[in-house]
Amino acid sequence: MVQNASKISVSGLNFYYQKKQAIFDLNLKIHANSILSVFGPANSGITTLLRSFNRLCDLTPGAHMEGQILLDGKNIYAPDIIVTELRRKVGMVFDVPTPLPMSIFDNIAYGPRLSGMKSKKLLFQSVEEALKMAALWEDVKDRLSMPAASLSGGQQQRLCIARVLALKPEVILLDRPCSGLDPISTAKIEESLSHLKEKFTIVIAPHNVQQAGRISDRAAFMLMGHLIEEGPARAVFANPQDQRTNDYITGRFG
Amino acid sequence: MLRANFEKELKQLHTEIIEMGNYVQTAIKDSMAAFKAHDLELCQAIIANDKNVDEKEKKIEANCLWLIAREQPIASDLRKITTALKIASDMERIADHAADIAELTMRIEAKNTFADSSHIYQMADEAIAMVKDAVTAYVNYDMLLAKATAKKDDKVDDYFNLIKQELVQVFNNQPQNLDQAIDFLLIAKYLERIADHAVNICDWVRFSQTGKHKNTRIF
Numbered sequence: 001m002v003q004n005a006s007k008i009s010v011s012g013l014n015f016y017y018q019k020k021q022a023i024f025d026l027n028l029k030i031h032a033n034s035i036l037s038v039f040g041p042a043n044s045g046i047t048t049l050l051r052s053f054n055r056l057c058d059l060t061p062g063a064h065m066e067g068q069i070l071l072d073g074k075n076i077y078a079p080d081i082i083v084t085e086l087r088r089k090v091g092m093v094f095d096v097p098t099p100l101p102m103s104i105f106d107n108i109a110y111g112p113r114l115s116g117m118k119s120k121k122l123l124f125q126s127v128e129e130a131l132k133m134a135a136l137w138e139d140v141k142d143r144l145s146m147p148a149a150s151l152s153g154g155q156q157q158r159l160c161i162a163r164v165l166a167l168k169p170e171v172i173l174l175d176r177p178c179s180g181l182d183p184i185s186t187a188k189i190e191e192s193l194s195h196l197k198e199k200f201t202i203v204i205a206p207h208n209v210q211q212a213g214r215i216s217d218r219a220a221f222m223l224m225g226h227l228i229e230e231g232p233a234r235a236v237f238a239n240p241q242d243q244r245t246n247d248y249i250t251g252r253f254g
Numbered sequence: 255m256l257r258a259n260f261e262k263e264l265k266q267l268h269t270e271i272i273e274m275g276n277y278v279q280t281a282i283k284d285s286m287a288a289f290k291a292h293d294l295e296l297c298q299a300i301i302a303n304d305k306n307v308d309e310k311e312k313k314i315e316a317n318c319l320w321l322i323a324r325e326q327p328i329a330s331d332l333r334k335i336t337t338a339l340k341i342a343s344d345m346e347r348i349a350d351h352a353a354d355i356a357e358l359t360m361r362i363e364a365k366n367t368f369a370d371s372s373h374i375y376q377m378a379d380e381a382i383a384m385v386k387d388a389v390t391a392y393v394n395y396d397m398l399l400a401k402a403t404a405k406k407d408d409k410v411d412d413y414f415n416l417i418k419q420e421l422v423q424v425f426n427n428q429p430q431n432l433d434q435a436i437d438f439l440l441i442a443k444y445l446e447r448i449a450d451h452a453v454n455i456c457d458w459v460r461f462s463q464t465g466k467h468k469n470t471r472i473f
Contacts, residue, residue: 187256194259213324214259237323 007032007171007201008053012067015048015225017060022048024225026067035193035202037212037233040222041254046205049222050173053203054090055083071171088115091164095176095207097156099148104140107148107159111167126166133199134162135192154185158192165196172196174204178211190215209249213237221245260325267317267338268393274310274345275389279382281307281352282448286378288356289441292365297356307349314342330462333473337462341392344451344458348385351444351451358437367431368438373420374445377413380406381445384452391459400456410449417442 008030015023023045030036038046051057052069055076069076076086088111100107108127109117117123127144131137136158140151148159157177164172174193178186186207193202193215206212212219213233220230221242229242240246248254281300288296318339321327327335359366368374384406391400417439424435457468465473 184256191256191258210324210326234320238320 005032006030006070007072008203009070009073010049010067011070013049013052013069014066015045015052015057016062016064018062022225023052023065026225026227028220028227028230030201030203031218032201033197033199034217035197035204035215037204037206037216037219038222039206039209039212039219040228040248043224044222045225046222047175050092050175050203050205053171053173054087054092056087056092058083088167089169090171090173091167091169092173092175093157093160093164093177095179097153097160099151099156099159102148103145104148104151104159105144108162108166111163115167127162130162130166133165133192133196134158135188136162152185154181154188157181157185158189161189161192169200171201171203174202176205176207179207186211209237221248223248257325260321260331263317263321264331264334267314267321267335270310270314270317271338271341271345272389272393274307274314274342275385275392277303277307277310278345278348278352279385279389281349282355282378282382282385282445285352285355285359286375289359289366290369290375292359292369294360297360300356301353304349304353307346311342311346314338318342333462333465336473337392337458340458341455344454348448348451351448354444355441358440361437362434366438367434368424371420373413373417374438374442377410377417377442377445380410380413381449381452384410384449385455388452388455388459391456395459395463397460397463400459404453404456407449407453410446414442414446 006029008028010026010028010030013023013026014021026045026049038049040046048057052065053071053076057063057065065077071086071090075081100110102110105127108130109123112123112126117126128137128141131140136155139155139158140146148156151159161172161174161177178189181189190211193204196202197217204212204216206215216233218231219233219236221228221236221240221244223244229236229240229245231241236245237249240249246252281303284296284300287293288300318335321335322332325331384403387399387403387406390396391403421435421439424431428435461467461472465471
């Protein structure tokens with residue numbers, strides 16, 4: 001993978017829920033092996049944007065879009081795209097941890113099994129690898145057969161990250177993955193993200209502005225469906241070019 | 255470790271301040287050597303190097319501001335970052351004074367008439383030792399050394415008064431050397447200011463551990 005090549009390229013994106021427009025003429029390039037934070041107040045279209053990257057929005061009745069989203073130069077809305085394959089490549093972690101009602105091991109092995117992996121050895125390998133990358137292995141290695149629901153909130157969220165990683169994705173979307181987590185769990189997730197970007201492209205809706213400043217390479221500010229500005233994180237947070245970005249990150253609104 | 259990246263950057267900040275501290279000590283030593291030998295090349299080098307110190311200061315300031323914005327430091331972390339910010343500006347002033355001495359040296363064509371009188375070098379040694387100890391106190395956050403070093407400022411002030419008295423005699427007896435005598439007094443004054451900045455550094459080192467600056471709690 002070429003450093004800093006555009007992994008995802010969005011052009012002229014307009015997104016509608018029936019008649020209500022959620023995203024307006026959005027253009028954005030996301031570099032490979034970097035972390036992009038997309039931040040802004042509620043109802044700015046951030047979740048919609050993230051969900052459009054793996055076509056989760058297809059599932060919403062009345063949702064439709066105009067424009068183009070390219071993954072490695074290929075239009076993800078082209079008729080020959082296999083959506084399940086796209087969603088394996090572009091994994092998503094939600095704001096509320098969503099462990100499946102089964103053991104820790106089976107949660108992670110669920111995806112690989114579904115895609116045909118049967119060897120116990122290979123399954124164990126990929127579970128261990130995924131849990132290590134998500135910085136959860138040390139916490140759970142002695143109790144892999146316990147129900148996932150017995151984990152703490154922070155651990156459950158790292159489990160969800162591990163479940164995505166087990167599918168060997170290329171892009172990881174995280175929609176406010178640390179909301180409702182304590183500072184220690186948040187720090188652990190931030191720490192693992194900084195390692196993961198070496199292998200993956202990460203797009204995150206951070207749960208606050210400081211988190212975005214700490215973890216991201218680039219930052220994009222959205223407001224009411226418009227992309228207001230996008231640039232290197234340090235520039236956006238130290239010296240935003242748009243007054244609205246400045247007002248938002250200094251807590252004047254939102 | 256949690257916040258490993260933040261820890262790493264705090265250590266890096268610490269190292270950069272120490273480097274800057276070593277650098278300004280050399281600058282003062284060089285400026286006094288250049289004055290004594292009327293070494294104009296060395297003077298030019300000191301003045302040119304002063305720009306590097308300014309850049310170091312700017313870099314440290316930028317790093318501190320970004321750390322504050324990004325990490326929302328509190329308690330000992332915020333004290334450490336504040337200390338680095340304040341110390342960097344004292345060090346920059348020290349380097350400025352070394353450059354000032356070099357500029358004064360270059361102002362006249364020949365060696366200063368008083369360049370061989372010994373008290374100014376004894377005074378310089380005291381001031382340099384204070385800067386060195388202030389930096390060492392910062393390296394280890396050594397409160398005792400910081401306190402002891404700040405007290406040495408009186409000795410430097412005594413030297414300044416002594417040199418001033420000696421020059422009063424010159425003003426009376428050698429009016430033809432008045433211009434050079436004034437330059438000489440200015441150099442003594444720069445050394446006295448350098449020692450004051452060393453005291454400032456010590457005060458901030460103590461703040462970094464206590465939150466008190468000169469006995470007033472400010473954090």
